[in-house]
Amino acid sequence: KNQVEQSPQSLIILEGKNCTLQCNYTVSPFSNLRWYKQDTGRGPVSLTIMTFSENTKSNGRYTATLDADTKQSSLHITASQLSDSASYICVVSSTGGSYIPTFGRGTSLIVHP
């Protein structure tokens, strides 16, 4: 069964600090992995997308890594800002003919001043 597990479930950090969110998956065969940011009451917005051959992708202060061998990904946020407070969702898609991606439950990040 395809699964995506994220950790931690929630995280509180001070403004200006860095943090790293984790994503482990069992989706197979693997196509791509995406990180989304979802503000409270809004739809998810894509941050990064990585395929099998990519092991790092940056989007401003967000850097995602992918280890396809261990089936792990991380999202690193540098110099956090109050606006980074949101849920971060890891989504993995398969090449197996289905266009239905597998979503993680998300990590809730709160950045305090």
Next chain:
Amino acid sequence: DTGVSQDPRHKITKRGQNVTFRCDPISEHNRLYWYRQTLGQGPEFLTYFQNEAQLEKSRLLSDRFSAERPKGSFSTLEIQRTEQGDSAMYLCASSVDSKSYNEQFFGPGTRLTVL
């Protein structure tokens, strides 16, 4: 703004009533998806369309849920005889059929509250 719009943004209804939500995808996107999201959870897949064809509907939560995309453009999701457990955020997403990532772009969601 991703270009995907949903209407209404909020809906409050009484138990037993029917509700219908609308999603307008990005115009050139041929795939359209519906998800349900409850508090503290990731989106839960419900159904998806490729053009006007509904290719997967086995994950609709019950026979009270139905979706249409009659002309391959906008889509509607209807919930009949609503129950309090239907209270959730209903998200729509669209993507374009390509050999690339099939990246999904999400709308802002419709928040349903069943009293």
